[in-house]
Amino acid sequence: MWSEFRARPETMAFYEPLNELLVGMTAENMPLERPGGWDSGHPDTRPYFEEYAPLLARRRGIRGYERSFAYDRYFMREDEAHPKLAAYLHSLLALAEPTGKIPVLKFVRSLGRVGWMRRQFPAATHVTILRDPLAQWASGSRFAQNQNPYFLAAPLAIVAQSLKHPAVGAVVDALELRLDSLRKGSFDTTYRACVDFVAQSSPKDLYRGSLAFWLPATFCAIRHADLTIDSDRLAESSTYRETIEHDLFARTGIAVDFSRVRATKPADIPCGLSRDELERIHGLAMQAGSALAQANRTDAATAPAIELLRQKLEDVRARTTTAA
Secondary structure, X not given: OHHHHHHOOOEEEEXXXXXXXXXXXXXXXXXXXXXXXXXXXXXXXXXXXXXXXXXXXOOOOEOOOOXXXXXXXXXXXXXXXXXXXXXXXXXXXXXXXXXXXXXXXXXXXXXXXXXXXXXXXXXXXXXXXXXXXXXXXXHHHHHHHOOOOHHHHHHHHHHHHOOOOXXXXXXXXXXXXXXXXXXXXXXHHHHHHHHHHHHHOOXXXXXXXXXXXXXXXXXXXXXXXXXXXXXXHHHHOHHHHHHXXXXXXXXXXXXXXOOOOOOOOHHHOOOOOOHHHHHHHHHHHHHHHHHHHHXXXXXXXXXXXXXXXXXXXXXXXXXXXXXX
């Protein structure tokens, strides 16, 4: 989806502005960070971070970026003060301004901060992508089996660092997880503990851990987004795709074509979980959704956000009934 935005002549598209790789970026390694350089599954495009070149520091890094932006304070209040992060994001928008192009920021590490970003950038259109959580977890599991636990351990570390957040705490309890021992102070030490947890845990525990991140993070994002796009429906329904393309054009003036978007099919998901285990976990996830609704019952945006999550979980259950 981001590649389609990036290809439009009227946009300047920034890839993952909070990615920790930016802290070590140099003119030499910037061209090496591209889809073909790892098992990404991404369309073959120009180097990911090419648009950041004007902000390269003399020795290394992107001016204004700090590594703490990636994971610290992942779940932020709308009114929380973070002037350094705000200034950094404004510096990206400023790169596009002289060109007359529309800046498009494709985030990761941002779901818990959409409310804050909407407060900071009220003129922007804030879009959340809703993705099959089982397919997302299975993708991370594939990398973990190839000695790269990052995509399972990093979200788990965010959860362990955020247990005091009401949404996170409610979901962790509902999923019957005990993650207190994983929190070790700094994010780096917590992450190392989560790498050990990934190596020692069963698929059912790892999937519950993944849902412990997916549910509160996605819930927080949906509540504050101007538009939520279900990437699986986008790939499967031409009617839905046309509706989304029209909506995006009406909001942003950018004409996109998402006809090349593809979704992971149930048969392609190496679950490692039995049908009973999936039913049990998804049942707990439904309870977690109810816990989120209860914890945020005074927020008018809660009910529609919970309904979207429940619809997605029901869709996942239907998709995996035969795949398991």
